[in-house]
Amino acid sequence: MKARVSVMLKTGVLDPQGEAIRHALGALGFDGVDGVRQGKVIELDLADGTTEDRIREMCDKLLANTVIENYQIEIL
Amino acid sequence: MKARVSVMLKTGVLDPQGEAIRHALGALGFDGVDGVRQGKVIELDLADGTTEDRIREMCDKLLANTVIENYQIEIL
Numbered sequence: 001m002k003a004r005v006s007v008m009l010k011t012g013v014l015d016p017q018g019e020a021i022r023h024a025l026g027a028l029g030f031d032g033v034d035g036v037r038q039g040k041v042i043e044l045d046l047a048d049g050t051t052e053d054r055i056r057e058m059c060d061k062l063l064a065n066t067v068i069e070n071y072q073i074e075i076l
Numbered sequence: 077m078k079a080r081v082s083v084m085l086k087t088g089v090l091d092p093q094g095e096a097i098r099h100a101l102g103a104l105g106f107d108g109v110d111g112v113r114q115g116k117v118i119e120l121d122l123a124d125g126t127t128e129d130r131i132r133e134m135c136d137k138l139l140a141n142t143v144i145e146n147y148q149i150e151i152l
Contacts, residue, residue: 028138038118041084041114042114045112
């Protein structure tokens with residue numbers, strides 16, 4: 001089975017990388033870009049029957065820093 | 077409007093970061109993780125009416141390196 005975990009910085013946490021992208025898009029002539037946030041996406045190829053709770057545990061222990069990041073799990 | 081762009085390395089392109097995560101998950105006792113790929117997710121806050129073609133242009137010009145990366149656009 002496959003799962004996708006998206007990890008984004010929490011609202012209010014400064015995101016210089018996203019800000020740099022917003023700036024660069026403006027410089028390239030793309031107007032109307034009001035905000036950009038960059039995060040990580042991690043695609044996991046897991047043994048069948050792995051529960052969402054188990055994936056949540058992976059996120060809490062390794063994949064996300066829950067002090068500053070939110071994560072979202074999708075089973076594909 | 078909001079859009080989410082996911083950028084992943086193409087199949088066959090070495091992903092040392094994903095490999096490091098796979099290794100670390102194993103070391104933490106998470107068995108059955110057969111593969112991990114890490115990519116980027118970019119959330120864009122755009123002016124209403126921005127077309128998907130325009131976002132595709134942003135991807136081709138800046139957000140993704142289309143030689144080694146695939147991207148996927150979702151309008152939220």
